[in-house]
Amino acid sequence: MCSYMNSLVLVCLVLGSLCVNVAESRDLNCLQEKVEYSAINCRKHSAVLTDFGGKGDGVTSNTAAFKAAIANLSKVAPDGGAQLIVPPGKWLTGSFDLTSHFTLYISKDAVLLASQDESEYPLIDPLPSYGVGRDGGKRFISLIFGTNLTDVVVTGGNGTIDGQGESWWKNFKSGKLKNTRPYLIEILYSRNVQISHLTLLNSPSWHVHPTYCRDVIIESLTILAPIDSPNTDGINPDSCINTRIRDSYVVSGDDCIAVKSGWDQYGIKFGMPTQHLSIKRFTCISPDSAVIALGSEMSGGIQDVRAEDVHAINSQAGVRIKTAPGRGAYVKDIFVRNLRMETMQYVFWMTGAYGSHPDEGYDPKALPVVNNINFKDMVGKNVSMVGNLAGIEGHPFTGLCLSNITAELAVKKKKKNNIHPIFSSEKKKLPWNCTDISGVSSRVTPKACDLLPEKQVDCAYPTEILPIDKVVLKTCST
Secondary structure, three states: OHHHHHHHHHHHHHHOOHHHHHHHHOOHHHOOOOOEEEEOOOOOEEEEHHHHOOOOEEEEEOHHHHHHHHHHHHHHOOOOOEEEEEOOEEEEEOOEEOOOOEEEEEOOOEEEEEOOOHHHOOEEOOOOOOOOOOOOOOEEOOOEEEEOOEEEEEEEOOEEEEOOOHHHHHHHHOOOOOOEOOOOEEEEOOEEEEEEEEEEEOOOOOOEEEEOOEEEEEEEEEEEOOOOOOOOOOEOOEOOEEEEEEEEEEEOOOOOEEEEOEOHHHHHHHOOOEEEEEEEEEEEEOOOOEEEEEOOOEOOOEEEEEEEEEEEEEEEEEEEEEOOOOOOOEEEEEEEEEEEEEEEEEEEEEEOOOOOOOOOOOOOOOOOEEEEEEEEEEEEEEEEEEEEEEOEOOEOEEEEEEEEEEEEEOOOOOOOOOOOHHHOOOOOOOOEEEEOEEEEEEEEEOOOOOOOOEOOOOOOOOOOOOHHHHOOOEEEEO
């Protein structure tokens, strides 16, 4: 029966529209056992990549197979949805586009290998809220890309997507690239998006980049890149509304989560904020960057970000706010609690002088507002500095609240010498550095800086549940 159905599939590749009907009628158990998974919606129609000529040998390009499969499934997706199953194997591919009412399911022991051939990644225009590619020039399209979609899922049985980014990193560092490196997964202008239960490796640049989207669920991701790899951010929600990030683990050469909303005058003009973002049960290792960064591209605004139960290990900063004159907009109503930190340079790091700009057209008088920033119930061990907080001169960051926070400072190894400490010229590093900020602190150890005077308060954390946190995923099967 299996061989009969497979022969019909070969015919369907020629007949086109018949392909999906044959694919959904063949016996999936010939290829794999049915597997349950969680998704925003289940699918009526199914196909396997091998139905479209895919070869999982790690050598053969499957770009055409992915494109043919999704093109065919898009014809029936409006009728109850469609899913494409990537079975175990190593599937070399260039960029391909997703479609609406669609699930890409990457099976356990399946590995998508990103092609290292630049021609497999067509150039596309810069994002309108950025004006230019983040590395300059235009943008190489992402490996997995989608725009103007509704109800799209990229998930699996913890299958792997390997960006094979080393050649891109080398070319970027050497200045050979004239355009911006591709991301691993980027979805634009879409609604009801899910990215979950995957291992993502070695993106050429950012790993997950939902942009101009609503109702986004990102869950159970493992994201790994060398700690010296350039700009390999983990998850970057960008001008998105109603997003949740859950149960994920990131090791990165840059920020593990970077919340964004456009760059200088382009972001101000586009005017789309990131709002209503919920982060829970998240672990990060990033020695040179932040666990959660807000900015620096925040010119559409960032508001109502909630993070709790976060574990930071060997990272540069627990929470970092990055902005500068020219950004405009705001970072406000930020709430973080239950952050555990081990081996950190900073617990909190804020700067109003993060001065990178897309071009000379930015307005230096466009000053960002940073207000109502709340941190509570945190513990840090082996911390070099608790807070390095620097607003903008004449335009301070306001409404900072810190409560119930304890940080154990790292013990500096003493140098062996015969100089009495009273005559030593070595300066003791202070636990706090604060300029151009205002707010309060309560039960903070070491004692906060004078610009955050002690006051008996319990910093705010919202009690109402965001709509995205109320979404319950359905149990589906391959």
